[in-house]
Structure formats: structure tokens, C-alpha cells
Amino acid sequence: MALPVRLLVLVLLVVVIGETGKLSTLRLLRAEPTQDRTALLAFINRIPHERRLRWDNSSACDWVGVTCDDNRTAVVFLRLPGVGLIGTIPSGTLGNLSALRVLSLRSNRLSGPIPADFRGLALLRSLYLQNNLLSGSIPSGLTQLTRLVRLDLSGNNLTGAIPFAINNLTHLTGLFLQNNRLSGNLPPINIDSLVAFNVSYNRLNGSIPKILEHFSASSFVGNLDLCGGPLPPCNPFFPSPAPSPAANPVNGSSKKKLSKAAKIAIAVAAGVVLLLILLLLLVCLAYRRRRQRARDKAAKGTAAATAARSGDTGMTSSSKDDLSGGVSGSGTASAVAAAERNRLVFVGKGGGYSFDLEDLLRASAEVLGKGSVGTSYKAVLEEGTTVVVKRLKDVAVSKREFEVHIESLGKVEHDNLLPLRAYYYSKDEKLLVFDYLPAGSLSSLLHGSRGSGRTPLDWDSRMRIALAAGRGLSHLHTAPQVVHGNVKASNVLLRTDLDSAALSDFGLHTLFGTTAPPNRVAGYRAPEVLETRRPTFKSDVYSFGVLLLELLTGKAPNQASLGEDGIDLPRWVQSVVREEWTAEVFDVELMRYPNIEEEMVQLLQVAMACVAIVPDTRPDLPDVVRMMEEIVSRTESNDEGRRVVGSGGPSPPPTTTP
Numbered sequence: 001m002a003l004p005v006r007l008l009v010l011v012l013l014v015v016v017i018g019e020t021g022k023l024s025t026l027r028l029l030r031a032e033p034t035q036d037r038t039a040l041l042a043f044i045n046r047i048p049h050e051r052r053l054r055w056d057n058s059s060a061c062d063w064v065g066v067t068c069d070d071n072r073t074a075v076v077f078l079r080l081p082g083v084g085l086i087g088t089i090p091s092g093t094l095g096n097l098s099a100l101r102v103l104s105l106r107s108n109r110l111s112g113p114i115p116a117d118f119r120g121l122a123l124l125r126s127l128y129l130q131n132n133l134l135s136g137s138i139p140s141g142l143t144q145l146t147r148l149v150r151l152d153l154s155g156n157n158l159t160g161a162i163p164f165a166i167n168n169l170t171h172l173t174g175l176f177l178q179n180n181r182l183s184g185n186l187p188p189i190n191i192d193s194l195v196a197f198n199v200s201y202n203r204l205n206g207s208i209p210k211i212l213e214h215f216s217a218s219s220f221v222g223n224l225d226l227c228g229g230p231l232p233p234c235n236p237f238f239p240s241p242a243p244s245p246a247a248n249p250v251n252g253s254s255k256k257k258l259s260k261a262a263k264i265a266i267a268v269a270a271g272v273v274l275l276l277i278l279l280l281l282l283v284c285l286a287y288r289r290r291r292q293r294a295r296d297k298a299a300k301g302t303a304a305a306t307a308a309r310s311g312d313t314g315m316t317s318s319s320k321d322d323l324s325g326g327v328s329g330s331g332t333a334s335a336v337a338a339a340e341r342n343r344l345v346f347v348g349k350g351g352g353y354s355f356d357l358e359d360l361l362r363a364s365a366e367v368l369g370k371g372s373v374g375t376s377y378k379a380v381l382e383e384g385t386t387v388v389v390k391r392l393k394d395v396a397v398s399k400r401e402f403e404v405h406i407e408s409l410g411k412v413e414h415d416n417l418l419p420l421r422a423y424y425y426s427k428d429e430k431l432l433v434f435d436y437l438p439a440g441s442l443s444s445l446l447h448g449s450r451g452s453g454r455t456p457l458d459w460d461s462r463m464r465i466a467l468a469a470g471r472g473l474s475h476l477h478t479a480p481q482v483v484h485g486n487v488k489a490s491n492v493l494l495r496t497d498l499d500s501a502a503l504s505d506f507g508l509h510t511l512f513g514t515t516a517p518p519n520r521v522a523g524y525r526a527p528e529v530l531e532t533r534r535p536t537f538k539s540d541v542y543s544f545g546v547l548l549l550e551l552l553t554g555k556a557p558n559q560a561s562l563g564e565d566g567i568d569l570p571r572w573v574q575s576v577v578r579e580e581w582t583a584e585v586f587d588v589e590l591m592r593y594p595n596i597e598e599e600m601v602q603l604l605q606v607a608m609a610c611v612a613i614v615p616d617t618r619p620d621l622p623d624v625v626r627m628m629e630e631i632v633s634r635t636e637s638n639d640e641g642r643r644v645v646g647s648g649g650p651s652p653p654p655t656t657t658p
């Protein structure tokens, strides 16, 4: 619970001291992990190493690369990347560190087999042995470490088959075996949490199991004779031997396939039903309006209709029918009662649009999405204008309140806020009209067609979009003092110029009362809103923090599936950061860009401050924006330096961080 606060304190400490890391060496207690110390000393004395590690007679918990638990009774992390360890890992040493969670020995010159006694590391969550010269087969002991989340054995000299028992590692999210000399068939690896997988550049043969086909070709390339799935199909005349019966994922895979097919079918069916309902509704509405008009005409005579039309002629262009509904500027009070009733009311500047409800109803509509406030349609009017029409459901305020509120929202103007252009209110139907931005939403850009060869959203773009959204929200909070109430990635709409990305759907929550189901913005909703059911400035800050986490991790907060059951994005990030695998929280798509880790960590700290559990400890939005601007400006001045330095001689080799 206190973790976010602690993180905020950490952020402040880092800012004040101006130095990262080494905070773990704060001495809290003077206990000593005696047994682990013995094991560590046995290890370091029996393995040659190039760089001197000062593992002296101070507490083992303060040694380079060693981290103990809070009680200083056991070693939980051992990280010795790139310290020039040479030779075989002595057995009976590291395998005795029974409380170890993270073991990193990557980028050394370790050779020989992976010790069998690693099976004793029962609590291990991450094992990084990549880029060494380890040989032999993958020991069966590793497949008993059922808590493993990351297993990286890539870039070694491992031989033999990939054991089917890998399936024992049910929490695995990343399995990296590329660049070894592994042979034989690829076993069906049926682990739900697995998101990163690579067996490229080995000597595997046979067909790729169905369950692994969704990984891209680059996870499999460079093997002796691997085929099927994303690679070229297998030769049908010489079928590769089927995996051994024991290795058959009897239920899991087929169940999964079925459910996927079922999901698609359901989605399609839902789409069709939605369209049908919309069509029916539009027909009903048009019919009702026609009857209404006939009645009005009968009552008031044709003079009224003529007056209504002549009143509109300045603005309507394309409507050819005999219309009583018309377009009117926000201030123009029409004298005609009939026209009043079915009027599309333009607010703010109205966007210079000239169309009316009839035009909207005639427009070709396409469902854009079913959001938390209602369904959105893209409507292409006959004259070629495109707008977004939002059909609000469950509106719980009177017509008067609705009008006053929408009129005030219409006055909000900022480059990073999507303007509201018009509304329509009747007993049965409440519509809002917005500009249509063809570039789509941040959500679709970030999560759409992931892994299918799309161009990932780079770091610079993510930062610009985040800043744009932050500025919009900051304006909303300061000038018109409106609570957004629905900050999420699908409400961040993009323009070609990413700096003018715009937040949509602001301030609509007050239209729905508090009876609305609390799951309106699942994943982004601040914890206190579950009780109060009323969004506040501070709950907007929370949602914005989740949005930042989404940009950093590439994970959608409302789709759960963050490994463990139903855990939300802030809690997931907190757990990962607490376990000090900070680098692992970041989106794998960001890993290809060099020199951004520091910025990512800084933005992560801002985001964590925003998702504090206690609302009052969250920063205000203008402060959040200021912190983000500082991150960007610091980088820009750094880049300047980098460019000047780098322009002369040969560029230095890329450095790796532990």
C-alpha cells in the first residue's frame, strides 16, 4: 500500500542527491546472511574473474552485485553481468543461495555445463545466463524452477533438445534460447503467460507446433530444418515426425483454438447486430420525425415551416426535403417551435459546419467503437464532411441541465482537446457531434496489430503524445476547471502532428449520474472512485498515470492478462519494480531504441507518483506536465552533446547496463 509513496520519496531522493542506484546499500540492520556469504565466497574464490570484485569482510549485503532481503538474512539478487568471470560455475556454491530471486551472470566467459544444483534455487524468478560459452544440455533441474518468469540462455553453446518439461514453467513470460546449438524437434510449449519467445539460430528441425505459430518468423529463423507456421510450409511428402505422445498438449491447445474462433465469431455477430440496431433506430427516428412534422404542419400551417426554412437558409446547404429541423448558431433563438424540437444545436464555434439532423440521418455511418458513454459512429455526410456522432446511453439529467452543460463544454477550446461541435437532445435520443480525426486513437496505434510486422510506436512519438494529452488535461483542470472523468488511451486522438494529439470525451460523466456501473473505465479508474463514484481532478491524475504506464509498458490496462490473475497495471508495475526487474516493465518494442532507458525510468517515476493510492499525494496535472517537459528538455540538451561528441571519431561501442 505504501509503495507508491515510497517510490515518490525515492524520486525525490534521486532528484535531490542527483545520483541513481546504490540506495539498496542503506544500512537498516546489521544482520548477516551467514550461509549465503559462505556460498558466495566459495563461488568467487573458485572462479577466476578479470575485474576485481571487492568482496571483503564487510557485510555480504553490501557487496557489489549482491542484494539482500529487508531483514538482511538472505541474498535475493545476485547480478554480476560483464565482470569477466571465466570458466566453469563451481557446483555447490550458487545453488546454495536458496532465497535467490534474480541471478544474472550474463555477458561473461562462463563455460562448461549449467550446474545441476541450480535446481535448489526454488524461488528464482529471473535467470540471465546469456552471452557466455556455456555448453551441454539444458539441465532438467531448470524445469523444476516453477516460479521462473524470465529464462535467458541465448548466445551460448548449448546442445541437445529443448525439454518438453519446459511446460512445467507455468509463469514464464520470456524464453530466450536463440544462438545456441540446440537440436531435435521444437516441443509444443503451452504456457499462457509466454509473450516473448526466441529459438532462432539453433539446429532445430521438424514442424513448428501450432501453439507456437503466433510468434513471428524471427523467433524461428536460422535453424537447420524448421518449417510450418510463420516459416515456409513443411514438405507434405516427408512429414516431420509427430511429437511424442507424452509431448502432446492434449486439451490446452485445442481448447484455446476453439475459444479464439468463438471469440471472432462473437465479435462479428455483435458487430452485425449493432449495425442492425442502428439501422432500425434510424428508420424509426426518421419515421417518427415525419409523423411529428405532419402533425406540426397541420397545427401551425405551412407558414411556420416556410419561416423555419427561410430562417435556416443562411446555413443549410444540402437538405432538399421540406424540413422543419434546421441548423442554428448557438445564440440564435429560433422563433419557430416546430424547428426547435428536432434541432441539431451547434455549440462553441460550431466548426463552421453546415448540416442538420436530416443530413446526419442520411449519412453513411460506420461503428467506430462502443465506449463507456455510448456508441460512436463515423458519419460521412453527402457533401463529404466527416464527423463523429456519439449516441449517449443512460443520460440521467434533464434537458435543461444537459443543454447548459454541453453549451459550457462547447466553449472549451484548446489545441489538445477535441472540440464538441453540436448536440441533439430528445426524449429518446441524445447525440453529440465531434470532429473526426482520421489518424485514430493512441490505443489502436499502441496495441493494433502488434507483432505482425507493423512499425512500432517509437519513444519520441510516445513522449510527444503523452505531453499533448497532458497539456490538454492540464488546461481542462485549470482554465474551465472541468474534470475529464474518462482519461484513457482510446480517448487520445491523433493528428498528423503528434504534438496536437487531442483528448476527447471530457466532462461527460456528469450526464450519467452516479448510478452508472462503476466499470465504465475499468483499468484506468482510481481506487477511490469505486466508492465515491465521482471522478475528481485527482482521479484524472490517476487515470493519466495509468495512461503513461500504458505508453511505457505497451500493455493495455483494461485487458488484464498481465500474467497473474486480474491484477491491474499499476499494481503489476509496482510488483515488477519492487522485484527490481525495472528494465522488464518496459515495452519490448522500445528496447530497440538506444539511450532512452534513463528517460523511461524518469517517466516511470512520474507515472508512479500519479497512481498513488492516496489521492492527496498525487501531483497536480500542471506539475505532471512540467516534470514531463523537464525530462524532454534534459534529453534534448543531452542529445546536443551526444551529437557533437559523436560526429568526430569512431562511435564508442554500445554499453550495456546491468
Ligand SMILES: *[C@@H]1O[C@H](CO)[C@@H](O)[C@H](O)[C@H]1NC(C)=O
Pocket (backbone or CB within 6 Å): 035, 038, 039, 042, 092, 093, 096
Ligand atoms: C552447499 O550446501 C551443501 C548441502 O547443503 C553443503 O554440503 C555445502 O557445504 C554447501 N556449500 C557451501 C559453499 O556452503
Ligand SMILES: *[C@@H]1O[C@H](CO)[C@@H](O)[C@H](O)[C@H]1NC(C)=O
Pocket (backbone or CB within 6 Å): 057, 058
Ligand atoms: C577485515 O579482516 C582483517 C583481518 O582478516 C582485519 O585486519 C580488518 O580490520 C577487517 N576489516 C574490517 C572492515 O573489518
Ligand SMILES: *[C@@H]1O[C@H](CO)[C@@H](O)[C@H](O)[C@H]1NC(C)=O
Pocket (backbone or CB within 6 Å): 069, 070, 071
Ligand atoms: C523478516 O523477518 C520476519 C520475522 O523473522 C518475517 O516475518 C518476515 O517475513 C521477514 N521479512 C523478509 C522480507 O524476509
Ligand SMILES: *[C@@H]1O[C@H](CO)[C@@H](O)[C@H](O)[C@H]1NC(C)=O
Pocket (backbone or CB within 6 Å): 133, 135, 157
Ligand atoms: C562449442 O562446443 C563445441 C563442442 O561441443 C566446440 O567444438 C566449440 O568450439 C564450442 N564453441 C565455442 C564458441 O565455444
Ligand SMILES: *[C@@H]1O[C@H](CO)[C@@H](O)[C@H](O)[C@H]1NC(C)=O
Pocket (backbone or CB within 6 Å): 140, 143, 144, 146, 165, 168
Ligand atoms: C515438474 O514440476 C513438478 C513440481 O511442480 C516436479 O515434481 C517435476 O519433477 C517437474 N518435472 C520435470 C520434468 O522437471
Ligand SMILES: *[C@@H]1O[C@H](CO)[C@@H](O)[C@H](O)[C@H]1NC(C)=O
Pocket (backbone or CB within 6 Å): 183, 184, 185, 205, 206, 225, 240, 241
Ligand atoms: C531431426 O534431428 C534429429 C537429431 O538431431 C534426428 O534424429 C531426426 O531424424 C531429425 N528429423 C528430421 C525430420 O530431420
Ligand SMILES: *[C@@H]1O[C@H](CO)[C@@H](O)[C@H](O)[C@H]1NC(C)=O
Pocket (backbone or CB within 6 Å): 178, 179, 197, 198, 199, 200, 201, 216, 218, 219
Ligand atoms: C530472435 O533472436 C534473433 C537473433 O538474436 C534476432 O535476430 C531476432 O530478431 C529475435 N526475434 C525476436 C522475435 O525477438
Ligand SMILES: *[C@@H]1O[C@H](CO)[C@@H](O)[C@H](O)[C@H]1NC(C)=O
Pocket (backbone or CB within 6 Å): 249, 250, 251, 252
Ligand atoms: C485433459 O482433460 C481431462 C478432463 O477433461 C483431464 O482429466 C486431463 O488431465 C487433461 N489432460 C491434460 C494433459 O491437460
